[in-house]
Amino acid sequence: MRIPFLKTAPVSPHDVAEADLSRRELRLFLTNPNAVIGLSILALVAVLALLAPVLYPVDPLNMVARPFLWPGQDWAYPLGTDALGRDVLAGALHGARISLYVGLAATVLGFGIGLTVGATAGYFGGWVDVVLVKLIEVFQTLPNFVLVVVIVAVLDPTPTIVSIAIAIVSWPTIARLSRAEFRSIRQRDYITAARSLGCGAGHIMWREILPNALPPLIVTSSIMVASAILMESGLSFMGLSDPNIVSWGSMIGSGREFIRTAWYLTALPGLAIVLTVLALNMLGDGLNDALNPRSQND
Template sequence: MNFKKKLLKIKSYITSSPKLLWGLILLVVIIALISAAPLLTTCSPTHLSDDLLVPPLSRGHFLGTTNMGEDVWSQILYGGRVSLKVGIVAAVLSGIIGVCLGGMAGYYGGIADKILTEITNIFLMIPSFFLILIVVAIFGSSMFHIMLIIALTSWPSNARMMRAQVMTLKERTFIKSARVLGESNFTILFHYIIPNGIYPVIANTTMNVAQAIITEAGLSFLGLGDPNSVSWGQMIMNGKPYLVNGWWISLFSGIAIMLVVIIFYMIGDGLNYAINPKLQERN
């Protein structure tokens, strides 16, 4: 019964916001395309052919080829796997870190709150992209390092949001009742408070996926991405010297980044509207 109620609640969220609905539909389409990449392409993204800088809609090459003869359509689909993987994993890790630190800071208060708040403020003041550049340059540009570094530099917004939610919820009657019944602080925080206050963080984390994808694309464009993986940012960098006679290399990868970023912002904005009664009352 509870599961059925949750499904109905999720359905009401989706139907209450057209942005959320269309964003989810488009995301499903994108995921379906990149998942079916082996079926939709005739060669691997790193396969070198004799067709150099072939324009789009040419025979055998839907979106043309690169200066090395690589199929752009294949690189777009397989590169989407890398970009989405980086964006989603980095955003989820960022959300987990932010929820845990913000939740503890808001619940325990006192010295713990002051220390965690100061740490959050320090991370907010540091230009994150330049910090990422330094760390990647020192420790290497593997996919694991990129995802971890993006997560470790993007958690403060989630932490501040979760802290505010916890400070509001911990004074509610049902939380005080749980204390009277002898529930531990860990159970109260992670079983009662965080599940009831995590919705704004979920919406923010969804938008952080878009930001993580842009960050990874920026690193790849600067030559600091994973050299063993094909990504959209790397495609833009490789196509930069051929903008005159091979414009399609950078153009289609740039459009792919733009579309995916817009989709995740639509989902995040739609979630924020769906779970925020105040925004619905204004309309």
């Protein structure tokens, strides 16, 4: 009895080339020490943030011990307690959840707005490009942090509102970059071929141009996350945050009065911010080295 062979769809040389390129980009990323260190630090922060409700199920704002326990003085509270007897380690872990949430939410929202505006302006050109570029320039002339402060002060300073406010001031960066990428790619031969085959504007923009425009946008988005975390920390430091939620910035703000007698209250959450932002910058550099065509040709 003869068993028929299974028929598989032929693999095009283009697909093979893309797979080889993806493997090379991954290899370049994984062999980059900065990228690996940055990714490892971010993974550790993310895991600790996810485990915070399990490790410390009680509200981190609760008073659990006597005030001003220094780190290592009582191993039940490894990082000590603050002026109100609250566990510093519990606050740092729960604060990581807020910082990562605001950073990611603001970046995703700002990325979506910026990509839509920039892609539309870059692909269609003409009067559409002129109008949208003017809109981008208007938002770029506004002082970012002041605008965020105004929005948060007028509305409730919840993490969601803070994320939306940061996204409003951060999307022009993605818009300008995506506009430049779409203007450049729309002139290439395979885009002309797609038009001649009757493909619509939506198909060409999101299926043909976007995959080739993503690398620099991905690198920029990693920097946007770091900027959003810093901006949220600044707002919390100024008291423009939900008083019922602990964050790294609010921990620094509450400990600044005791910086001479209990410097760890500001140093520990400040160190968490520095490490997280540094890891994001290292990750961005690693992504740039892996996705940059010039580095691939070296």
